[in-house]
Amino acid sequence: MHWLWWVGGALALGILEMLSLELVFIMAAGGALAGAIASAAGAPLWAQILIAAITSVLLLVTLRPWLLRHLKKRTPLVETNASALVGRPAVVLATVTAEAGRVKLAGEVWSARTTAGAALPPGTEVLVDRIDGATAVVVPTPAA
Known part of the structure; x- marks a missing residue:
């Protein structure tokens, strides 16, 4: 029993x-x-x-x-949360430098910075290289 x-x-x-x-x-x-x-x-x-x-x-x-x-x-791996944003396009809203800036990413405004040497002016199209905490690290698109 x-x-x-x-x-x-x-x-x-x-x-x-x-x-x-x-x-x-x-x-x-x-x-x-x-x-x-x-x-x-x-x-x-x-x-x-x-x-x-x-x-x-x-x-x-x-x-x-x-x-x-x-x-x-x-079962295919489906990226979610911040990792799903890597590689997506964004548009610069406030000049992005190595220290600070703002981009519009997936319909939301994100703080951003760049690893590129030059500042990225508003209106520039960028790609998200990685997410570092609550900051999107962006690079200029190849066409830019």
Whole structure:
């Protein structure tokens, strides 16, 4: 009857996995199911715990990396937040120098600076090279 506790633990870990999607809790759930099998087979509690722990670690070390590799191949990476802005065009609103400036980027006004030697006047089209904190580091477009 103790095997029911193991199955309940596996179900709880499965629910946690659905919330995290990191493929860690599901490996622990696999270990809990191994503990349930050991319990149903009549193993003592210390053996059930040992079997569950060893199974979880083996799944984490072997199965999880393989699953992650195949998942990343099938699911394209979608850039979000600041990293999605890198490479996008912007327009200079206030002269951008190596120290300060303002650009309109993705419909919003951002503080900006440039790595180019010359100041970029208002109206200049630029590309976002990187995001440094809350500042867009921009470079002139090749056509400029």
